[in-house]
Amino acid sequence: xxxxxxxxELLVLHAEGALDAAEGRRVAEHLAACADCRAExxxxxxxxxxxxxxxxxxxxxxxxxxxxxxxxxxxxxxxVETKPRWSVLRMPRWASGMAVxxxxxxxxIWTLRRPAPLPPAIPSAAxxxxxxxxxxxxxxxxxxxxxxxxxTACRGLLIDLVSxxxxxxxxxxxxxxxxxxxxxxxxxxxxxxxxxxxxxIERAKGLCDDLEQFLVNVSASQECESRDAVESMERYIxxxxxxxxxxxxxxxxx
Amino acid sequence: MRRVQSGDMDAFEEIIRRFxxxxxxxxxxHVRDPEDAMExxxxxxxxxxxxxxxxxxxxSFSGWLYRIAINASIDRYRRSDRLKTTSxxxxxxxxxxxxxxxxxxxxxxxxxADGERRxxxxxxxxxxxxxxxxVVSLRYFGEMSLEEIAAVLSCPLGTVKSNLxxxxxxxxxxxxxxxxxxxxx
Numbered sequence: 001x002x003x004x005x006x007x008x009e010l011l012v013l014h015a016e017g018a019l020d021a022a023e024g025r026r027v028a029e030h031l032a033a034c035a036d037c038r039a040e041x042x043x044x045x046x047x048x049x050x051x052x053x054x055x056x057x058x059x060x061x062x063x064x065x066x067x068x069x070x071x072x073x074x075x076x077x078x079x080v081e082t083k084p085r086w087s088v089l090r091m092p093r094w095a096s097g098m099a100v101x102x103x104x105x106x107x108x109i110w111t112l113r114r115p116a117p118l119p120p121a122i123p124s125a126a127x128x129x130x131x132x133x134x135x136x137x138x139x140x141x142x143x144x145x146x147x148x149x150x151x152t153a154c155r156g157l158l159i160d161l162v163s164x165x166x167x168x169x170x171x172x173x174x175x176x177x178x179x180x181x182x183x184x185x186x187x188x189x190x191x192x193x194x195x196x197x198x199x200x201i202e203r204a205k206g207l208c209d210d211l212e213q214f215l216v217n218v219s220a221s222q223e224c225e226s227r228d229a230v231e232s233m234e235r236y237i238x239x240x241x242x243x244x245x246x247x248x249x250x251x252x253x254x
Numbered sequence: 255m256r257r258v259q260s261g262d263m264d265a266f267e268e269i270i271r272r273f274x275x276x277x278x279x280x281x282x283x284h285v286r287d288p289e290d291a292m293e294x295x296x297x298x299x300x301x302x303x304x305x306x307x308x309x310x311x312x313x314s315f316s317g318w319l320y321r322i323a324i325n326a327s328i329d330r331y332r333r334s335d336r337l338k339t340t341s342x343x344x345x346x347x348x349x350x351x352x353x354x355x356x357x358x359x360x361x362x363x364x365x366x367a368d369g370e371r372r373x374x375x376x377x378x379x380x381x382x383x384x385x386x387x388x389v390v391s392l393r394y395f396g397e398m399s400l401e402e403i404a405a406v407l408s409c410p411l412g413t414v415k416s417n418l419x420x421x422x423x424x425x426x427x428x429x430x431x432x433x434x435x436x437x438x439x
Contacts, residue, residue, distance in 0.1 A: 057282035069270040076303040216305035
């Protein structure tokens, strides 16, 4: 005779149909004979029924929801650097109303208090052709430096990833630090995107974009990963020649 | 997904339409604020698009998608929700401890309307420890099998089963304290 405690440990899985045939039969036989355990099974059934309620955590089916696929697809089509950092969905209605009122009011004030027209502006020093060329060089140098730092950080992550060790239970590989670093690098990449628009470092931009794809996958990993998962990442690094490309590019970027 | 990988935006929109409700429900079980959840949902699909070429079929597409969604949700939860509430896991434990000493008369779900019951259940799910919440959300809102969940969470099937058992029992203890609730005498 199976004890009530032992059966109650199996009731959730019994309801899920996740027990093997012999265990399932044992639980069913016990339930047929034990009213207390049947009542417990019923209570578990109630909770499972509530969890299966399709209205639980259901989104509001409004126009925003309806338009969402098109909106996300449109954002995905944009170059990364022009994607909004925060969603307009978050702006409260009062704030958008207030913004419209402020724009209208400032326009009105500007019209009423507009000063006499100024004499033609003197061309600014920054617009002088020599200065523009200098600024362009500074921008390029800055972009190279930023890309170089980013690629160095990525290389470190890739190397650590391929040399991760089994430190987790069940022979799993501990990649927790790499996952956290991948998430940081993804944020860093967003900041880097505006610098990468410089045409002189187009190759670096391509590589950073490829690395970003890989980092998304790493960031979606668990803190402890199976051998297969780690090997799959290694294969990807090798297939895309990520380490080799970083090394080759850095000799040109630096 | 193969069409999305080759840049077919219509296919991408179709994927969003097909999965958005389930993914949103999974996200909402981690992220309290609906607007935050909408942002996480958008970020999730944008990440899917960004990384579309690196999806190698190691996971089922839905498993890969949920994995990205769950990690994004947990990031958001850790950044915002955890700051707003003192340790939710701790609060669940103290609530359960308290509930075992309080009479069932204070049962929160007796005679409550469906909407109110859902609200309480949603709160209770968010109070579950992280791993239990992941398993419950993938099972009931993502509608995945236990084997698929084990693959998504990279853990043994036994771990998924024990977390599912603990999660349902925790919810039961939290929401159905004692006998006599909902007519069970």
